[in-house]
Amino acid sequence: MTSPEAFDERKARQQFVRDRQKIVFTIAIALLAVILVVAFLFYFGVLGKSSSAKAAEKPNYGVIAPCATTDNTGTAKTVANGNVTIRVLNGTDKSGLANAVSSALKNRGFVTKGVADYPGTTTLKRTEIRFGKNAVNQAYTVAGHFNDAIMRMDDRSDKLIDVVIGSTFSTLTDENEVKTGADQQITSFQNCVAADKITNLPKAVDHAAVK
DSSP: OOOHHHHHHHHHHHHHHHHHHHHHHHHHHHHHHHHHHHHHHHHTTSSOOOHHHHHHHSGGGGOOOBOOOBOTTSOBBOOOGGGOEEEEEEOSSOTTHHHHHHHHHHHTTOEEEEEEEOSSSSOOSSOEEEEOGGGHHHHHHHHTTOSSOEEEEOSOOSOOEEEEEOTTOOOOOOGGGSOOSTTOBOOOOTTOBOGGGOOSOOOOOOOOOOO
């Protein structure tokens, strides 16, 4: 016959085991809840974004862009490809890339004016469209043919557009996805600034002026 003391000890052990199980289950459920919340944060993009992804979300990759020039109706329009002169500079270590891009742009009707290596010892990560205040709409027209280019206005006053190829470049935007020809409406970058209000402009790469 089991003594009362042995029975009470067994009940105590059972209660101890049940209490331990409750603690383990509570911790497991709490951990699962935390994991679920973190997973949702990653899924909805709150966490885990790289600095480049965050930069890509900003208009013009965080570089201040001028607003396109509007006509007397208040509409900004593209320029015919044949009225845009482009020089292509290779900002990468891939030989022949500037020639290839220049040929592709020429095939799309742009006037090409030579190729060269981008001056400097470091490679450029992202392609840049370099232009002056008097060729803003021309720059927007060219930028439409690139899917990851930065528009960067510099201190030139002529209308030559420099396309500086960066290492992330792979190919031009499909022609079927580009607004081609003159008088296509331009949508300026969000938070753009009037060209004459942008200060501290970088110096343009040496070139022969294009009127």
